[in-house]
Every structure is written in structure tokens, then in C-alpha cells.
Amino acid sequence: DQQVKQNSPSLSVQEGRISILNCDYTNSMFDYFLWYKKYPAEGPTFLISISSIKDKNEDGRFTVFLNKSAKHLSLHIVPSQPGDSAVYFCAARDTYSGAGSYQLTFGKGTKLSVIP
Amino acid sequence: IAGITQAPTSQILAAGRRMTLRCTQDMRHNAMYWYRQDLGLGLRLIHYSNTAGTTGKGEVPDGYSVSRANTDDFPLTLASAVPSQTSVYFCASSDRVGDTQYFGPGTRLTVL
Numbered sequence: 001d002q003q004v005k006q007n008s009p010s011l012s013v014q015e016g017r018i019s020i021l022n023c024d025y026t027n028s029m030f031d032y033f034l035w036y037k038k039y040p041a042e043g044p045t046f047l048i049s050i051s052s053i054k055d056k057n058e059d060g061r062f063t064v065f066l067n068k069s070a071k072h073l074s075l076h077i078v079p080s081q082p083g084d085s086a087v088y089f090c091a092a093r094d095t096y097s098g099a100g101s102y103q104l105t106f107g108k109g110t111k112l113s114v115i116p
Numbered sequence: 117i118a119g120i121t122q123a124p125t126s127q128i129l130a131a132g133r134r135m136t137l138r139c140t141q142d143m144r145h146n147a148m149y150w151y152r153q154d155l156g157l158g159l160r161l162i163h164y165s166n167t168a169g170t171t172g173k174g175e176v177p178d179g180y181s182v183s184r185a186n187t188d189d190f191p192l193t194l195a196s197a198v199p200s201q202t203s204v205y206f207c208a209s210s211d212r213v214g215d216t217q218y219f220g221p222g223t224r225l226t227v228l
Contacts, residue, residue, distance in 0.1 A: 009156075034216065043120075043206050043219035044159070089159060093214055102214030103174065106151075108158035 003027045004092050006107035015116050019077040023090030023107055026071065030092035034104070035064060035075050038087045047088075048075070080114045087111045118142055120220035122207050128226045129197050137192040137223050139207030147213045148190040150174075150182060152203040153222075159206065165190055166213045197227045 005024045013019045023033075031052045036044035050057040050064045050073065057064050063076045077084055090107040123138045141148065150162040151174075161174030165184040179201060181193045190209075194201055204224050208217040 106159040
């Protein structure tokens with residue numbers, strides 16, 4: 001039962017254009033969502049996050065949108081740069097109270113390629 | 117500040133051998149985590165520790181054990197390695213459970 005889904009394994013975008021990475025979730029107890037970026041042979045690095053009480057959070061070229069009713073979030077990168085080429089993981093935090101609470105559940109990742 | 121360090125960087129191991137992956141953080145974070153990353157499966161939580169002296173099981177704990185004797189160190193042990201444990205292992209930490217997690221560079225483990 002996959003609670004966080006990134007249905008696009010890969011995405012190619014021209015440099016300067018917008019990249020949109022999508023993530024869907026099924027657990028209504030998720031209250032906090034994060035995006036991580038991962039380069040080959042490195043650990044994931046935190047990129048941006050959003051609380052469930054907001055519908056948008058922006059940080060420079062990166063904006064995350066949250067649609068709670070649709071259980072969907074997206075990461076927009078504008079303008080896309082070749083250095084953005086990486087695997088992007090969506091993650092969600094569970095507010096379930098009990099053993100294992102507040103753990104992150106990750107999606108399988110989307111590989112973004114920004115073409116110069 | 118180094119953040120999180122992991123050792124070894126990579127290892128080839130014969131099946132049946134015991135192996136301990138090391139993880140050390142210098143951020144004085146309370147919570148630490150071990151994940152494995154497999155192609156097509158993303159990051160899956162193996163074990164976690166909300167604070168020194170406590171540990172818990174994640175999504176895929178079988179075949180692995182952890183200990184948290186102090187704040188900084190969180191070793192992951194494979195008592196008897198099997199080929200299905202071939203993976204890239206990431207250690208992470210956060211100030212408190214539920215906070216943003218910060219990851220180490222990973223250990224690539226191959227079990228033959």
C-alpha cells in the first residue's frame with residue numbers, strides 16, 4: 001500500500017522552462033510535506049516543505065503547492081537550470097500518535113533532466 | 117561542521133557475514149534514522165531512534181538491528197547478510213522527531 005506516490009519516474013525539461021513534479025498521497029493524517037533533491041552518489045538534501053495549513057510555499061525558484069482536497073502536491077521549478085537535474089523525492093509526515101509517529105514516508109522519486 | 121558521516125563509503129560482503137554500518141552526527145540532533153534506497157522503491161525506513169537510548173522499527177526492519185548508546189552515533193548491524201540486502205543505505209537525523217531530516221552521503225553495500 002503506497003501512501004505517497006510519484007507516478008512519473010522521469011521528466012525532461014528544456015533549460016529556462018518550468019519543471020512541474022507531482023506527488024499524490026492517500027493518508028489523510030499527513031500534516032507536513034517535504035521535497036528532497038538527490039544527486040548521484042550523494043545523500044538526499046532538503047529542498048522545500050509545506051504545512052497542511054498552507055496551500056503554497058515559495059523559496060526562490062522553487063514553489064510547492066498543496067491541494068488537500070485532492071491529496072496532491074506539486075513542486076514547480078522556474079526557470080529550470082541544468083544543475084537542477086537530479087532525482088526529486090516527495091515525503092510526507094504522519095501525525096499518527098503512537099509508536100513510529102511523525103515518521104516520513106517517501107515516494108519513489110522522479111528523475112528530472114534539464115536539457116541545456 | 118561535518119553534519120552526518122557514514123562509513124564505509126562502500127563495501128562488498130559475502131553472504132552470511134556480519135556487517136556494521138556506522139553513522140555519526142555532530143549536530144546534537146535527538147532523532148536518527150536508517151533508510152535503504154533501492155531502484156524503483158525509493159527510500160524505505162529500516163529503524164529509527166527518537167532519542168538516545170530508544171529505538172523503533174520502521175517499514176523494513178527484518179535482518180537489521182540498531183543501537184543508540186549516545187546522541188551522536190547510530191550504528192546499523194546486519195547479523196548475517198543476504199543478497200537482498202544489497203542496497204544503498206542512508207543515515208539521517210533531525211533535531212526532534214518530525215522535524216526536517218538531514219541525510220548522510222550513504223553507504224553502498226553489495227552482498228554476494
